[in-house]
Amino acid sequence: MTVRLTVHRSTQEIGGNCIEVVATDGHRLLLDIGRPLDAAREATDLLPATLDLGGARAVILISHPHQDHYGLLQAAPADWPVHCGAATEKLIKLTAAIIGEPITRGFNTWTSGRPFAVGPFTVTPFLTDHSAFDAYMLLIDVEGRRILYSGDFRMHGRKASLVTRFMAAPPPAIDVLLLEGTNLGADKPWMSEGELEAEFRRLFADTHGRVFVAWSAQNVDRTVTLYRACLESGRTLVVDLYTAEVMALLGDHANLPRPGWKQIKVVITSTFADLYRAKGRDAFVARMAEHGIAAHHLNETPSRWVVMTRKSLIRDYAHQNVTPGPDDAWSWSMWRGYLDGDDGQAAKAWFDVNGARACHLHTSGHASPDDLRKFAQAMRAGCVVPIHGAAWDTHAERFAAIRRLRDGEPLVI
Ligand SMILES: [Zn+2]
Ligand SMILES: [Zn+2]
Numbered sequence: 360m361t362v363r364l365t366v367h368r369s370t371q372e373i374g375g376n377c378i379e380v381v382a383t384d385g386h387r388l389l390l391d392i393g394r395p396l397d398a399a400r401e402a403t404d405l406l407p408a409t410l411d412l413g414g415a416r417a418v419i420l421i422s423h424p425h426q427d428h429y430g431l432l433q434a435a436p437a438d439w440p441v442h443c444g445a446a447t448e449k450l451i452k453l454t455a456a457i458i459g460e461p462i463t464r465g466f467n468t469w470t471s472g473r474p475f476a477v478g479p480f481t482v483t484p485f486l487t488d489h490s491a492f493d494a495y496m497l498l499i500d501v502e503g504r505r506i507l508y509s510g511d512f513r514m515h516g517r518k519a520s521l522v523t524r525f526m527a528a529p530p531p532a533i534d535v536l537l538l539e540g541t542n543l544g545a546d547k548p549w550m551s552e553g554e555l556e557a558e559f560r561r562l563f564a565d566t567h568g569r570v571f572v573a574w575s576a577q578n579v580d581r582t583v584t585l586y587r588a589c590l591e592s593g594r595t596l597v598v599d600l601y602t603a604e605v606m607a608l609l610g611d612h613a614n615l616p617r618p619g620w621k622q623i624k625v626v627i628t629s630t631f632a633d634l635y636r637a638k639g640r641d642a643f644v645a646r647m648a649e650h651g652i653a654a655h656h657l658n659e660t661p662s663r664w665v666v667m668t669r670k671s672l673i674r675d676y677a678h679q680n681v682t683p684g685p686d687d688a689w690s691w692s693m694w695r696g697y698l699d700g701d702d703g704q705a706a707k708a709w710f711d712v713n714g715a716r717a718c719h720l721h722t723s724g725h726a727s728p729d730d731l732r733k734f735a736q737a738m739r740a741g742c743v744v745p746i747h748g749a750a751w752d753t754h755a756e757r758f759a760a761i762r763r764l765r766d767g768e769p770l771v772i
Contacts, residue, residue, distance in 0.1 A: 360502050360503075362501055363772070364772055365378070365379045369393070369766070370766050372395065374395060385414075390420055391422055391429065392406075392429060396427050418441075419439055420441075420497055421447060422494060423492075424491055440467060446612045449609075450608070471484055491578075491724070492577065504534050505530065507535070508537045513723065514730045514733075534772055538745060541748055542726060543731065552583075560591050563589070567662060567686040569666055569683070572585060572665060573668045573706055574692040576601050576605050579615060588665075597625075598618075598625055600643070624650060627652075655680060655681065673706065685715065687710075742760045744763075
């Protein structure tokens with residue numbers, strides 16, 4: 360019996376995960392099919408060269424709806440089946456419909472904690488804590504071997520208890536732990552979302568004018584953090600159409616803030632509304648008008664607003680004479696590295712020119728180095744295969760039984 364594990368991509372980099380498990384009889388399972396984070400927007404032919412596109416079809420499992428885990432899905436053969444969480448399917452299809460080409464292939468959806476069979480494999484998904492909504496760890500049993508794929512996770516978000524409970528009663532006899540290591544070697548704040556909420560509350564209280572915040576629409580924990588801070592501060596959270604649609608869609612899966620709830624408004628700007636209409640989503644724009652606000656209202660009673668900001672919104676705001684001033688504050692609530700990119704610099708320039716105060720509040724979507732070590736210790740796996748990290752070669756101390764692989768190098772389990 361030969362079970363073969365190959366990490367086609369992500370042994371040396373953060374993201375672009377593509378991991379294959381092949382059973383003795385040739386059945387193939389693919390754990391994620393992610394786009395490399397450093398690939399140019401227009402780049403094609405990005406599937407790893409070592410991934411065999413012929414032969415037996417592979418079954419794709421998508422751990423969570425981040426591009427670095429599913430972004431090459433459309434490059435995979437159309438007859439390869441896909442499994443993922445129910446909300447993950449909706450988020451992937453929504454994003455594709457708005458910023459790319461619609462995905463028409465069918466997805467199979469799973470339920471956390473409920474095992475299902477794929478050929479000789481038994482797959483058990485476990486909902487976990489990450490900045491993406493509906494993120495899972497995946498336990499794979501095949502021919503008496505056991506692999507745990509951590510996906511992306513953390514232990515300081517709003518679902519942290521899922522991970523601590525999992526650590527208290529880990530699956531026994533794991534042969535291989537595929538462990539993400541995004542934050543190895545990083546020195547950044549490890550605030551919980553709860554602590555971050557308190558920081559935002561202080562920022563809202565200390566600011567006379569508006570507070571502009573740049574965050575990812577799909578970082579639902581952060582939307583909740585901002586909304587809760589707004590409720591406690593008497594402010595209203597202003598989101599764009601895309602965030603409104605993400606929130607409306609996830610309302611079926613969890614008790615999350617959404618358009619129609621108090622102290623939430625949807626700013627309907629011309630660029631976004633035109634994009635939505637061009638994609639045939641006129642009905643959603645019309646529906647949101649009920650909860651909408653025109654951008655120029657953001658100049659009235661400024662202390663009332665917490666305003667979503669991104670490069671594409673700034674032009675529409677400026678057009679409506681919404682310009683940040685010295686009474687306003689702004690916060691980059693995303694990974695600090697993105698602030699150095701084009702979008703970050705455009706935002707910074709817009710705020711700096713009129714003297715808005717910068718106060719950047721953020722916490723990582725990934726586990727701290729200490730939490731990664733604690734998690735690995737608790738799993739007691741036969742070996743740890745490092746993935747999704749750029750510092751595994753220099754910061755792997757205090758991890759036991761590391762089995763370092765190169766991209767495309769098979770490991771017989
Ligand atoms: Zn990732
Ligand atoms: Zn992720």
